[in-house]
Amino acid sequence: MPRKEGQKGKLLALLRLFERRTDPEHRLSVPQLIRELEKQEIPTERKSLYSDIETLREAGYDIEQQRGRGGGYYLAERQFQLPELKLLVDAVQASRFLTRRKSEQLIRKLEGLASEHQARQLQRQVAVSGRVKTMNESIYYLVDELHTAIAQNRMVTFRYYDWDMEKNRVLRHDGQLYRVSPWVLAWENENYYLIGCTGTGEECVVRHYRVDKMTRLTIVKADRQGRKLFEEFDPAAYARRTFGMFGGPQAKVRLRCAARLAGPVLDRFGMDVTLLPQPDGEHFDVWVDAVLSPPFWGWVCGFGGDIQVLDPPEARTALARLAATMTAQYGEVE
Structure with missing residues (x-):
């Protein structure tokens, strides 16, 4: 091997030793470095080793030396600490x-x-960690494909599925292809969602889909629709409205909340909402944009009687029906 190529190989081997075998608590002395290089059949002299270490330093690697007992050389700074x-x-x-x-x-x-x-x-x-994991191994490639479609301004098609009680995948709409214009990939409730639109022109409607429930994703040779719809689209506001990314009718809802719930309300709907203190000093009203879906009702009911839905009437009716259904299931409380 020519001397120049051999020197490059030696420097790489030395760098790998510093990266894998050393840190501020673990150092290698010069004799140890020489022995490790010789194990790789790279003959090394003490004088040349000092020169190699200096070359690595000049290349930007933070190689420090600690003197004294147990001392030696080590890589002090890394790309990630x-x-x-x-x-x-x-x-x-x-x-x-x-x-x-x-x-x-x-x-x-x-x-x-x-x-x-x-x-x-x-x-x-x-x-120490034992969290529930998705079963869809292909999600990383789906995310990558969706990013590609967005960058190329292309529409996508895919099939969408749910799980049945036997934990089998069941395609929605008998396996019919979904044709969607992809615009945003959002991370919400520990899941990836594609936010896009279906339809064309003025008939475009915003939809969202869980990426891990997609299969047979294909980028098609058709430009995306809905550009005007998404020019001022706010993904964060959309996620706040669609609790748990469930679908449902969207409405501006007026809530009357106990004063102590200011924090949870601001956490849920953001700092842009206005809290209107009531004359009793113990409540405030707030208007929020929400999708009238099970997660929204669950959030409201989670605070018991401390949150009351005031408007619109259809929201009050929907919540009353939910309460009646729950009462019928569990019976009146004496």
């Missing part, structure tokens, strides 16, 4: 849209960004 990697591992492990197998693959890649000693800490962190 250990606390950052722990945050990323937590995010991967907590994500429901990632299958267990894909989570493990991603975490192994993240471990490769740390020293082997630090990687063990990431492994211990993973072991």
Whole structure:
């Protein structure tokens, strides 16, 4: 091997040693570095090793030396520090849209960004987690395809499914193809959603779909519809309105809330809503944009009598019917 190529290989091998075997708590002395390189059949002299370390430093690698007993050289700064990697591992492990197998693959890649000693800490962190995971292994490719369609201004087609009581996939509408103009990918309630529109021209209607329930996604050679509809579209506001991304009629709803619920209301609907204090000093009214769906009613009922729906009349009627149904199921309370 020519000397120049051999020197490049030696520098790469030395860099890998620093990346995988060292960190601020674990160092390698010069004799240890020489032995490790010789295990890879890379003969090294002490003088040339010092020169190689300096070359890596000049290339931007933060290689430090600790003198004294137990001292040696180590890589002090990395692209990601250990606390950052722990945050990323937590995010991967907590994500429901990632299958267990894909989570493990991603975490192994993240471990490769740390020293082997630090990687063990990431492994211990993973072991404590046992969250529910999606069963759709293809979701990563679906997300990528949808991003591609959005970037290329193309429509997509796909089939959409639910689960039955035997945990089998059941295609909606007998497997009919959905034809959608994709505009936004949103992350809500630990799931990916595609927000787009169906129809053309003035008849475009905003719809959303869970990405992990899609199958046979295809990018079609047709330009997206609904550009005007999405010019001022606010995905965050849309997600706030559509509790749990459930569909239903949209309405501007007036709520009367106990004063202590100001925090939960602002958390749910954002800081742009106006809280109107009532004369009794114990309540406030607020107008919110909401989709009249089961998650919205569940949120309202979760506060018991501390939230009252005042307007519109159809919202009051829908909630009254829900309350009557619940009463019929469980009976009157004496």
